[in-house]
Each structure stands twice: as C-alpha cells, then as structure tokens.
Amino acid sequence: MKSTSSFFKLLFMMLIFITEVQATTLTIASYPNFDEAIRAAIPRYEKLHPEINIRLVSLSFYDHHNAMTSALATGAGLPDVMGLEQGFIGRFVNSGGLEELSAPPYNALQYQHLFVPYTIVQAQNDRGKLFAMPADIGPGSLFYRQDLLAKAGISIADMTKSWNGFINAGTKLKQQSIYLVANASDLKDIYIRIGLKPGEGIYFNQAGECLVRSERFVRAFTLAKQVRDLGLDGRLQIWSNEWAEAIRRGRVATQMMGAWFAGHLSSWIAPESSGLWRVSQLPEHSYASWGGSFYAIPKAAAHKSEAWDFIQFMTLDQSMQQEAFKKLDAFPALLSAQQTPHLDEPISYLGQQKARLVWKDAADHMPVIMTHKYDALAAEVIRKQMDLVLDDNKNIAEALADAEQQIVHKVKR
Amino acid sequence: MQEGTTPQRCLIAKQVKWIPYIYLSPFIILFSIFGLYPMLFSAWISLHSWVLGSSLDQMKWVGLHNFKYVLTDEWFYHALYNTVWLSLIAGIPQHAIALPLATRLFQMTPQKRHILLCFYFLPFITSSVAISLVFNSIFSRDFGLLNQLLAMLHDWKFIGFKPLNWLFPASAIDWQDSSHIRWVIAFVVFWRYVGWNTLLYLSAMKTIPKELFDAAELDGAGFWQQLRHVILPTLKPMILLALTLSLIGNFQLFEEPFILTSGTGGSGQAGQTLAMYLYTTAFAEGDFTAASATAWLLFIILFSLCNLTRRISIKNDL
Numbered sequence: 001m002k003s004t005s006s007f008f009k010l011l012f013m014m015l016i017f018i019t020e021v022q023a024t025t026l027t028i029a030s031y032p033n034f035d036e037a038i039r040a041a042i043p044r045y046e047k048l049h050p051e052i053n054i055r056l057v058s059l060s061f062y063d064h065h066n067a068m069t070s071a072l073a074t075g076a077g078l079p080d081v082m083g084l085e086q087g088f089i090g091r092f093v094n095s096g097g098l099e100e101l102s103a104p105p106y107n108a109l110q111y112q113h114l115f116v117p118y119t120i121v122q123a124q125n126d127r128g129k130l131f132a133m134p135a136d137i138g139p140g141s142l143f144y145r146q147d148l149l150a151k152a153g154i155s156i157a158d159m160t161k162s163w164n165g166f167i168n169a170g171t172k173l174k175q176q177s178i179y180l181v182a183n184a185s186d187l188k189d190i191y192i193r194i195g196l197k198p199g200e201g202i203y204f205n206q207a208g209e210c211l212v213r214s215e216r217f218v219r220a221f222t223l224a225k226q227v228r229d230l231g232l233d234g235r236l237q238i239w240s241n242e243w244a245e246a247i248r249r250g251r252v253a254t255q256m257m258g259a260w261f262a263g264h265l266s267s268w269i270a271p272e273s274s275g276l277w278r279v280s281q282l283p284e285h286s287y288a289s290w291g292g293s294f295y296a297i298p299k300a301a302a303h304k305s306e307a308w309d310f311i312q313f314m315t316l317d318q319s320m321q322q323e324a325f326k327k328l329d330a331f332p333a334l335l336s337a338q339q340t341p342h343l344d345e346p347i348s349y350l351g352q353q354k355a356r357l358v359w360k361d362a363a364d365h366m367p368v369i370m371t372h373k374y375d376a377l378a379a380e381v382i383r384k385q386m387d388l389v390l391d392d393n394k395n396i397a398e399a400l401a402d403a404e405q406q407i408v409h410k411v412k413r
Numbered sequence: 414m415q416e417g418t419t420p421q422r423c424l425i426a427k428q429v430k431w432i433p434y435i436y437l438s439p440f441i442i443l444f445s446i447f448g449l450y451p452m453l454f455s456a457w458i459s460l461h462s463w464v465l466g467s468s469l470d471q472m473k474w475v476g477l478h479n480f481k482y483v484l485t486d487e488w489f490y491h492a493l494y495n496t497v498w499l500s501l502i503a504g505i506p507q508h509a510i511a512l513p514l515a516t517r518l519f520q521m522t523p524q525k526r527h528i529l530l531c532f533y534f535l536p537f538i539t540s541s542v543a544i545s546l547v548f549n550s551i552f553s554r555d556f557g558l559l560n561q562l563l564a565m566l567h568d569w570k571f572i573g574f575k576p577l578n579w580l581f582p583a584s585a586i587d588w589q590d591s592s593h594i595r596w597v598i599a600f601v602v603f604w605r606y607v608g609w610n611t612l613l614y615l616s617a618m619k620t621i622p623k624e625l626f627d628a629a630e631l632d633g634a635g636f637w638q639q640l641r642h643v644i645l646p647t648l649k650p651m652i653l654l655a656l657t658l659s660l661i662g663n664f665q666l667f668e669e670p671f672i673l674t675s676g677t678g679g680s681g682q683a684g685q686t687l688a689m690y691l692y693t694t695a696f697a698e699g700d701f702t703a704a705s706a707t708a709w710l711l712f713i714i715l716f717s718l719c720n721l722t723r724r725i726s727i728k729n730d731l
Contacts, residue, residue, distance in 0.1 A: 066696065073469050091699055095467040235554070235587060237675040241546070242553045251555065373464065377698040384488070384682060391591055391680040406486075410700070413462060413475075413482055 025053045026306050029071075030083035031064035033263075034293045037135065037314065037324040038083075044320075045313055052306060061085070071298070072097035078298045080307040084132055086292040089122050090371030093131045099297040099304060102130035106308055111316060118368045119333045123294055126206060126370075131296055133315045134333035136324065138258030138291035139362035140190070141279045143265070146351060148253045152176050156280050163187075163223055166283040170232035179234035179252045182243050184227040185386050186256050191220035192382075193288040193369065201370035203378035203407070210407050212382060213400045221389055221396045228390045244269050256282060258290025259359040263329050266349040274348065279355045287365045292333065331359055338363070374411050381406045459705035479706035489707065491682055492690035493714075498595060499670075499686065500663035503602035507659060508652070510603075511610035516640050518611065519618045530615065533608035541605070545672030548601050552588040552673075560585040589674070591683035598670045598684050605669070606662070610655050617651035618644060650726070657722045664715050667692065687711050 030038055035058040042054050057079060059067055065088045071078045072095060084092055092098060101108035108130050112120050119134035144156060152172040159169040170180030181187065192202055195216060199206040211217070227233050234252055236243040246252050248270045255261065265277060282288060295311045297304055314320055321337035324330040332338050338360055346352040372378075385403040388394040434441075459479050461472040483489050514533070518526045536544065551558045567581035588597050621644065629639050645652075667688035670678070678685030678693070685693070691711065695704035 062696070069465055069699075072467065073463075073465075075468065091465055095464060096471065097467055235589070237589075237677060240675045241549055242556065245553070245556050249556075377700065380693065380697045383677075387677075387680050387682070409482075409485075410698070413478065413703075 023051055023053045024303055024306055025055050026081065026303055026310060027055045027057060027079040028081040028083070028310070029057045029059070029064060029068060029079035031059060031061045031085070033328055034083050034085070034135070034330075036328050037320075037330055040323060040327055041314060041320055045310065048313075049309075052310075054310075068092070075300050078300050078302075080297065080301045080303045081310055082296050082298060083135075084294045084296055086122060086138070086289070086294070087376065089132060089294055090375045091373050092296065093123060093125050093371065094373035097299055098131040099299050099301070100129050100131060101133060101297070101308075102128075105305075108133060114316065114335060115333050116335060116363050116366065118289065118366045119292055119294075121368045122292070122371050123296075126208075126372075132294035133296075133311050135293045135295055135315050135321075136330035137333050137363055137366075138260055138289060139331060139359040139366060140256060140258055140282060140288040140290045141355075141358055141362055142254055142256050142282050143261055143277055143279055144254045145250060145252075145273075145276055146278045147276050148173065148176070148178050148250060152178065152253075156278070160280055160283045162284050163191075167223075167226060167230070167232065170227065171230060173253050174230070174232055178250075179236075179246070180227065180232040181254055181256070182234050182236040182238060182246065182252050184224040184233040184235075184390055185383070186224075186233075186238075187227055188220040188224040188382075188386055190256055190282060190286060190288055191223055192216055193367075194284075194286045196367055196369055198368075199370065201372045201375065203375055203382070204370075204372040206370060208372070208411075210378070210404050210411070212378065212403045212407060217382075217400055218396060221386065221400065224386065225389055225396065248273070250276075256288075259331050259356075259362075260291065260329060262347065262350060262355065275351045277350055278353050279350060279358050281358065281362060287362050287367065289366055289369070293330070331356075331363065374407070377410055378407050381410070455705040455708055458702055459709055461702060463702050465699040465701060475702075479702045480710065483703055483706045483710060486703075488682065488685075489687075489690060489710075492678075492685045492687045495595065495683065495685055496664055496666065496687045499599055499602065499666055500660065502595070503599040503606075503666075504656075504659045504663050506603050507607050507610050508655060511607050511655075512614055512645075512648075512652075513640060514607070515611045515614035515618060516636070516644055518615055520636075526615075530608075530612065533611050535608065536605045537609045541668040542672060544601065544605060545669055548597070549673060552597050554585050554587045554589065557585075557588070559588075589679060591679065591681040594674060594679040594684040598666075598673055601669050601673065602663070602666065606659070610659070613651060613655045613658075614648060617648050621647050649729070653722060653726050657719055660718055660722070661715060664688075664711065664718070 028038055035056060038054075038056055042056070046052060046054060058064070064083070065085070067077070068079075068082050068084070072092075099106070102124075109120075111133075115134055116137055119137055120130065123132040123134060124130050142160060144159075146156075149156060149159070149169070152169070152175070154169045154172055158165050160166065167180070173180050196202070200211065203211055205211055228235075234243075234246055236246055236252070243252075247255065247265075250273070259279075262277075262279070265271075266274065270277075295314060297307045297311070301307055315334060318334060318337045321332040321334045322340050322342065325332050325337065325340065326342050343356045343360055344354060345356070347355050381403050385394070385399040389396055389399045458472070460474065460476060462475045462478070463469070463472045518529060521529070550556070554560060563581045563586070566577050567583055568575060569577050586593065588594065625643050625647070626639065629643050634642065665688050666686045670684045670686050671689055671692070673679075674684040678689055687707070688711070691704050691707045694700050694707060
C-alpha cells in the first residue's frame with residue numbers, strides 16, 4: 001500500500017516536472033508602477049495560456065532603463081518584453097535593438113487607428129517604422145488648489161484664458177505669500193511643447209535640424225523669466241523634499257503635470273489635502289503629454305511570438321486596459337478602453353471633480369510630436385541654459401544660441 | 414632536477430607555488446569581473462562612437478575624438494573648476510582642524526579620547542544619503558532650521574529694539590542658488606571627513622616616542638609649541654598621505670553634491686563636480702562614450718596630482 005502511494009507521488013511529481021519543463025517562461029522587464037498592470041494581468045493571462053509562465057523582473061525607474069540599455073548593448077540578460085517610458089522611447093526606438101513591430105509577422109500598424117494618435121508616432125522612428133506598442137498615456141493638466149485660488153479671488157477660467165492671465169493670477173497669489181508655480185522652468189517645459197508644426201519634434205525637426213532658437217523657445221524662456229523676475233515661483237526643484245513639503249503645506253497653488261500626478265498627491269505628497277485640489281486644462285488651450293508607457297520586444301528575445309501575444313493582450317484587450325485604468329489610474333492608450341463608466345466617476349481627492357473627463361479631453365486634443373534619439377541630450381542642455389537665464393540673468397537669445405551650438409556640437413559626433 | 418630531490422617533492426614544491434594564488438583567487442576573480450573588466454571596457458568604449466541602446470557590434474572606432482570633444486565642452490571646465498574649488502575649500506580646513514584636534518585628543522585620557530573620537534568619526538561612517546538629506550532639511554530655504562534660526566536672531570527683541578537686525582538677513586537665504594551652494598557642499602564635506610583625518614593623525618601620533626613630549630614639557634613647551642616643534646615634523650609622512658587621500662576623495666566627490674542639488678548640479682551648475690558631469694553625460698544625455706573619456710581624463714588628472722605628491726615626498730625625504 002505504502003509502495004503504491006509512493007509510486008503515485010513520484011508519478012505526480014514527474015508530471016509536474018514535465019509540465020514545468022514544457023512551459024515557456026516569458027520574461028518581462030518593467031518598472032514601478034507600470035509593473036502593477038502586469039502583476040494584475042498575470043493570473044488571467046496564465047489561465048488563458050497555461051503553457052506560459054510569466055517572470056516579471058522589476059527595477060526602479062532609472063535602473064530599469066539603464067539595465068535595458070546594457071542588455072541591448074551586450075545582448076545579455078535581455079527580457080522577452082520590455083516596458084519603456086515615454087522619456088526614453090526616442091532613444092530605444094532609434095537604437096536598432098528592438099523588433100520592428102510594423103513589419104510581418106506583427107504588422108502592428110494595422111492597429112494604429114485603435115490608439116490615441118500621438119502615442120503611435122512616439123514609438124516610430126524617423127522612417128515611420130513602429131518599434132513599441134503604447135499601453136498608457138499621461139495627458140497633461142493644470143493641478144490647482146481651489147481653496148488658495150478662492151482666497152486670492154482668482155477664477156480658474158480667467159487664470160487659464162491666457163499665459164498673461166496665468167501670470168496675473170500669480171501676482172495676486174504672491175500677495176497671499178503663495179507661489180504660483182514651484183519652479184519658473186515649469187512654464188518653459190509646457191510652452192516648448194505647444195504649437196509644433198507638422199513633422200516637428202520638441203527639439204529637432206524631421207530632418208534632424210535643431211529647433212531651439214525658434215520663436216517657441218524664445219517665448220518659453222521669456223515666460224519663465226517673467227515669472228522668476230516677478231518672484232512668483234518657489235525656485236523649488238521638482239521631486240525634491242522641499243518641493244513636496246511646499247505642496248504639502250499649501251505654499252504652491254498650481255502644478256502642471258500628467259494625469260498620474262493625482263495618485264502621487266493623494267498617496268504620499270499631500271494626502272491630508274484631500275478635496276482641496278482640482279484639475280483644469282493648461283493655460284491658453286495648451287495640451288501637452290507627460291509620460292506614457294510602451295511595450296517592446298528586443299530583437300534578440302528568445303520568445304518573440306509569445307512576447308507579441310502578451311503585448312497584444314496588454315495593449316489591445318479593452319478589459320485589461322480598463323482594469324489598469326481603474327486600479328492604477330493608468331490612462332488607456334487604447335481609444336475603446338476610454339469608453340468606460342469609470343471616466344464619469346468623480347474623484348474624491350479632487351473634490352468629487354470628474355477629472356478623468358478633463359484628461360480625456362486633453363488626450364483627444366494632444367498634438368502629434370515626433371521623438372528624436374537626442375531628445376534627452378537636448379533637454380539637458382536646455383535645462384542648463386534655462387538655469388543660467390533664471391539665476392544668472394543670462395540673455396535669452398544668447399542662451400538659446402549657446403544651447404544650439406552645444407546640441408549641434410554633441411549631435412554631430 | 415636538483416640533486417637529492419625526488420619527483421614527489423618536486424610536485425609538492427610546484428603545488429606550494431600555486432597555493433598563494435588559490436588563496437588570492439576570490440579577490441582576483443571578483444576584481445577582474447567588477448574592477449578590471451569595467452575599467453578596460455570604459456577605455457575601449459571611450460575610443461568609439463556608440464548610439465545608446467544599440468548593440469556593441471555597431472560601435473565605430475573614432476580614436477581620440479571623444480577626448481577632444483570633452484576637452485572642448487565648456488561644462489567640463491566648469492565642473493573641473495567646481496571640483497578644484499571644493500577640493501581646496503572643503504579639503505584644507507579638514508586638515509587645519511584635524512591636526513590640532515588630534516593633538517588635543519592625544520593629550521586626553523584614553524577613555525575620554527575614545528568617547529570623543531567616536532563622535533568625531535560618526536559622520537564618516539554614516540550613510541552619505543542620510544547626511545545629505547539631513548543637511549537638505551537644515552539648508553532648506555523655506556522650511557530649513559538655519560533660516561529659521563537666522564530669522565529668529567534678526568527679530569530678537571531687547572528692550573523694544575532689535576539689536577541684531579543689521580547682522581542677520583531679513584529674508585530667507587536661498588542656499589541652493591549659485592552663490593551659496595558650493596559653500597554648503599564644502600561645509601558638509603568638511604564636517605563629514607574631519608573625523609577621518611583626526612583618526613589618521615591620532616594613529617600616527619601614537620607612534621611618536623613619549624620621551625619627545627616629556628622633553629618638550631620639561632623645556633616648558635605649551636600646546637601649540639608641542640604641535641609645531643614635535644608633532645608636525647614627525648607627522649609629515651602621515652600629513653602627506655592624508656592630503657593625498659583627501660585629494661583623491663575630493664576629486665571623486667559625487668554623493669554629497671548630487672543629493673544636495675537633487676542631481677541637477679544646482680543653479681548654474683555651481684555644484685556640479687567632475688564625477689557628476691560624468692554621471693550626467695552618461696545617464697541624462699545618454700552619451701556613454703564621452704562619459705568614459707571623462708572618466709579617463711579624471712584618472713589622468715588624479716594620477717598626475719598623486720604623482721606630484723609622491724615626488725614632493727621623495728624630494729623631502731618623507
């Protein structure tokens with residue numbers, strides 16, 4: 001009897017072993033909080049595909065992108081699917097290390113019409129080839145403290161009518177010892193994303209020419225300088241402790257950021273300010289994108305077909321996108337997933353405002369912006385010159401000329 | 414084969430020859446993987462052009478172009494200036510304070526000396542992230558302790574007057590601006606490493622024969638005279654070593670300025686050191702080739718400076 005039981009035990013263990021040997025392990029590399037969407041999807045996906053085991057490798061935001069860079073360079077430690085953030089997408093798309101998803105057998109451009117248009121363009125290289133699939137987007141909006149504006153006698157409609165209206169509101173807030181924005185360079189960050197002509201990126205056009213001396217940059221720098229000279233900003237470095245403390249204590253009236261900022265506000269920056277914050281569109285009917293996430297397949301991935309299947313599940317499955325929207329506030333890149341009652345639900349932290357409708361409207365109006373492999377480099381050069389203009393009174397035209405010279409010098413190598 | 418040796422003895426002798434290498438192998442293996450290989454790889458990469466994210470096969474040989482590029486980048490010189498400035502302003506006071514401090518500790522009873530030394534040494538063994546975060550809170554413009562203290566002193570009333578209002582600023586000082594941030598970083602670095610240098614000097618002082626101090630005391634030498642005529646001449650080799658260590662440490666300064674400026678280098682890049690420039694070039698701009706060239710330039714600068722101190726020590730017979 002004992003020997004029969006041992007035999008069945010052995011048989012059972014062998015069966016498990018055989019099943020595990022036969023199952024394909026799909027490695028997915030991601031970063032917080034984007035990894036939460038994958039974590040939430042794993043049980044359902046593995047139920048649908050019992051032959052697949054998902055191994056999620058999650059590193060901190062910068063560590064993940066650095067690890068992926070090293071993996072693509074060396075070909076070692078490559079996952080089957082990699083999550084990528086919008087700030088890095090230009091660099092990876094132009095790296096030559098990712099699988100072209102617009103080519104067979106994927107033919108992913110057939111799904112183009114299903115997504116928010118600007119996200120697809122972000123994942124394309126300068127020849128229109130697609131290398132990643134969009135998962136979520138970060139429509140930008142103006143977060144503001146309703147109570148502080150009311151105290152200073154400011155209406156949000158007047159404030160956002162024009163950039164001058166925005167700055168005028170700042171002078172009223174200053175009388176109450178409240179900063180209009182955390183840092184004057186926030187205005188520059190927005191304005192350089194507005195009014196782009198077709199075929200233009202933020203820093204480069206389609207021909208790869210540097211655009212930082214355009215009127216767009218001059219106006220962006222001028223607005224930022226105006227805010228600094230009037231003493232309307234807190235000179236606070238975003239994501240610094242001092243910045244979080246100033247927001248927590250109600251010293252900053254507005255913050256321009258992606259939709260996902262609501263989650264940061266309510267969870268750790270200022271949970272005690274529940275009901276005081278609201279969102280609005282950016283001043284002067286501007287629309288800008290703050291972040292967004294993508295999935296890509298490395299060229300040297302071991303299980304490309306399974307990886308593509310998983311990516312389709314995460315990006316084209318309406319219910320999965322809606323689940324991520326509901327659970328993680330990851331605004332869906334898939335248009336059909338945006339048609340959900342969840343969109344109409346009020347957000348208690350934002351004073352019961354139906355803020356998701358504001359973000360939906362922003363997503364609908366978002367301009368298509370080309371990405372370039374040297375965007376990160378140009379952004380760094382511009383940031384340094386902006387600092388010199390704001391803090392050391394460097395002439396704007398001179399700063400932009402220097403920025404152009406430095407960018408060209410770096411890019412030409 | 415030598416006379417009188419057997420093949421067995423020869424084999425043992427051969428094995429014995431290899432034994433030290435076997436004992437050394439854990440270090441050699443780890444150093445080769447995590448030390449030597451990255452170093453050689455960075456030298457190799459600095460001579461190529463490479464688009465970040467692409468395969469290493471796509472690298473192109475460019476010779477010294479990356480070095481030329483870094484040497485014509487104005488931000489490199491800016492970072493070099495900041496690094497030299499911080500090395501001097503944070504470095505010199507460390508030794509100017511550590512020497513007399515170590516002398517005073519040396520004259521104390523061992524029990525008292527050990528307790529005080531623990532306090533002085535504590536900043537050195539505390540995580541630099543924790544230190545920088547604490548100092549961030551102290552030097553915060555709006556919520557910092559220092560500005561609150563200055564405001565309190567400015568507003569201090571004495572018989573209806575504010576006698577200190579001319580001495581202390583009325584408005585909060587922005588410690589992050591370009592005119593202050595370097596001083597803040599220098600102060601934190603000084604505070605952190607003064608204990609380490611004190612320990613170095615104290616250890617060296619213990620090797621000075623007691624008779625020298627007794628003789629000096631009999632001759633009526635006080636604290637400063639003992640320091641000048643007994644301790645300083647005997648400690649010259651240790652001073653040179655401590656200065657060299659400070660030089661190396663200060664030229665590689667990264668954590669303190671990085672955290673105190675939130676990784677940006679501060680307003681006008683006033684707090685950006687060479688190590689931060691290297692990091693920004695690699696991770697913000699995505700240019701690993703220029704960053705590798707910077708690393709080797711930093712090595713050349715440090716090597717030259719260390720060689721200079723070595724020559725000085727040989728010249729002075731230290």
